Amino acid sequence: MGLFDFVRDIGEKIFGSGEDPATKIKQHIESRGLSIANLAIEFQEADGKTFLQGQAPDIAVKEKAILLAGNVKGVSNVYADQLTTPEPPQTPKVEYYIIKSGDTLSKIAKQYLGDAMAYPKIFEANREVIKDPNLIYPGQKIRIPL
Numbered sequence: 507m508g509l510f511d512f513v514r515d516i517g518e519k520i521f522g523s524g525e526d527p528a529t530k531i532k533q534h535i536e537s538r539g540l541s542i543a544n545l546a547i548e549f550q551e552a553d554g555k556t557f558l559q560g561q562a563p564d565i566a567v568k569e570k571a572i573l574l575a576g577n578v579k580g581v582s583n584v585y586a587d588q589l590t591t592p593e594p595p596q597t598p599k600v601e602y603y604i605i606k607s608g609d610t611l612s613k614i615a616k617q618y619l620g621d622a623m624a625y626p627k628i629f630e631a632n633r634e635v636i637k638d639p640n641l642i643y644p645g646q647k648i649r650i651p652l
Contacts, residue, residue, distance in 0.1 A: 510584045512576035513604075514554045516645030519579045527551060527580065535574050538634035540567050542589070547575070554582030558589040565591050566631075569600065569649055573635045577646050599652040600631075607644045611636075618650045627651060 520530045528549040535545065545560040556575050562568040568591050576584045603614060611625035619627065629639045632648045642648075 510572050510576055510586070510602075510647075512581055512584065512647060513645040514580060514582035516643070517577045517579040517581065521578075521580055528556075531556060531575050531578060531581070534578065535571050538570070538574060540571055540574075540634060542567065542571060545571075549581075551580075554580055555585065556581050556583065557585045560589055562589055562591045567591075570632075570634045573632070573647060573649065577635060601650045601652055603648055603650050605642050605644055605646045605648065609642065609644070611639050611642065614648075614650065618652065 518534075520534050521527050522530075528547040531549060532545055532547045535542070535547075541563060543561040545558070547559075548557040549555075558571060558575060562571060568586065568589055571589065572584050572586050575581060601618065603618070605614075611628050612622040615625040615628055616622040625639060628648065628650060629636060631651045635646070635648060636642060
């Protein structure tokens with residue numbers, strides 16, 4: 507789980523003039539309640555590359571941190587080789603999905619889980635990334651628990 511690509515011109519706008527983007531990304535991740543020990547962020551403004559370091563308690567927290575960092579406007583790639591987790595007993599099967607125009611969580615749930623009413627499962631898996639199940643946007647990357 508090293509490199510993740512994102513759409514650089516799409517995402518939550520958290521950078522302001524005169525603010526350090528790495529600090530803002532770190533605050534953004536921490537504001538969502540993810541407990542990552544020794545979280546450190548490096549951001550390369552020229553190309554939008556973002557590097558995450560620290561120790562996440564499990565793979566789900568690591569994935570959420572990657573998605574939170576990547577779904578920020580200005581971030582093109584997230585490198586997470588230095589964001590470690592203890593070895594999980596078994597890795598849950600997860601797929602990543604980039605939201606397209608016209609998508610809803612119900613439509614995505616129907617496609618991946620076979621039941622449109624299973625959309626809360628997708629919402630819960632992305633609660634830190636999606637604030638409201640009715641407010642998703644094209645280009646946003648989410649995780650689909652299978």
